Amino acid sequence: MAFSASIEKLIEEFEKLPSIGHKTAVRLAFHVLNSSEEVATDFANAILDARKNLKFCSICNNITDVDPCPICSNPKRNKDVICVVEDVRDIVPIERTNEYSGVYHVLQGVISPVNGIGPNDIKIRELISRIGNNDVKELILATNPDVEGEATAMYISKLVKPFNIKTTRIAHGIPIGGDLEYTDEVTLAKAMENRREI
Numbered sequence: 001m002a003f004s005a006s007i008e009k010l011i012e013e014f015e016k017l018p019s020i021g022h023k024t025a026v027r028l029a030f031h032v033l034n035s036s037e038e039v040a041t042d043f044a045n046a047i048l049d050a051r052k053n054l055k056f057c058s059i060c061n062n063i064t065d066v067d068p069c070p071i072c073s074n075p076k077r078n079k080d081v082i083c084v085v086e087d088v089r090d091i092v093p094i095e096r097t098n099e100y101s102g103v104y105h106v107l108q109g110v111i112s113p114v115n116g117i118g119p120n121d122i123k124i125r126e127l128i129s130r131i132g133n134n135d136v137k138e139l140i141l142a143t144n145p146d147v148e149g150e151a152t153a154m155y156i157s158k159l160v161k162p163f164n165i166k167t168t169r170i171a172h173g174i175p176i177g178g179d180l181e182y183t184d185e186v187t188l189a190k191a192m193e194n195r196r197e198i
Contacts, residue, residue: 007033059130061106061123063088071103078102080137084127084156086110086144094142102140105130110148111155119155127156131163138166145172145190 003011007029014025032040056062057069064070071077071091081102085091086109094100109122119125131139139160143149157167173191174183183191 056106056108060104061088061108061126062091062104076101080135081140082127082130082136082138083140083142084153085142086149086152090142102138107143107152110143110152112148122152124156124159128159131160131165136163136165138168140168140170142170145186 010029010032011022011025014020014028015022017025020028032043035043053065054063055065055067057064057067057072059068059072062069062071066073078101082105083094083100083102084105084107085094086107088106088108091104091106094104105123105127107122107124107127109117111117111119111122130136139156141153141156143153153169157169160167171190171194172187173194174187
C-alpha cells in the first residue's frame with residue numbers, strides 16, 4: 001500500500017465512477033485533498049444534496065428537484081408531442097438544438113434480453129398510460145441506433161399502433177463534416193435508407 005488507508009479508500013471510491021481508471025482516481029483524490037476544507041465540504045455536500053433532493057418526475061421520469069419537472073410544467077412546451085429517450089442524459093443534446101419544443105418520456109433503459117431487461121423493467125407501461133390519458137399527436141422515438149435501441153423503438157411502435165398517433169423515428173446517418181471513406185457500413189446503410197428529396 002503506497003498511501004494511507006484514508007487516501008486508498010478515497011481512491012477506491014473514485015475508481016467506482018464510470019470511465020475512471022486508477023491514475024485518474026489518484027489524481028482526483030489528491031485534487032480533493034489539496035483543495036481547501038471549504039471546497040472539499042462543498043463538493044461532499046453537493047453529492048449528498050443531489051442524492052437527497054433529486055427524484056424522478058412523476059410525468060416523464062426526468063431527474064428533477066421539483067415535481068413535475070421544469071419541462072413538464074412549462075406551459076410553452078407542446079404537450080401533444082412526446083420524444084421518447086432511453087436515459088435522462090439524452091434530453092440535454094436534444095434541448096441544445098433549440099429545435100424541439102415538445103415534452104419527453106424517459107424509459108430509464110432499453111429492452112435487452114441478453115442483460116435480462118424486458119419491457120416490464122423499463123418505463124414503457126407508463127408511456128402507454130400517458131398516451132391513453134392525453135391527446136398525444138406524435139411520438140418521436142429517439143432511442144440509440146444500436147440493437148437494443150432499435151428493438152425498443154420497434155416494440156413501442158407496435159404497442160402504440162392502436163392509438164392512431166403519428167410515430168416517428170429520429171434519422172440516423174452520416175454526421176455533418178463526416179467522410180464517406182471512414183463511415184461504417186451500418187451508418188452508411190441508415191443514411192441511404194433515410195435519404196430525402198432535395
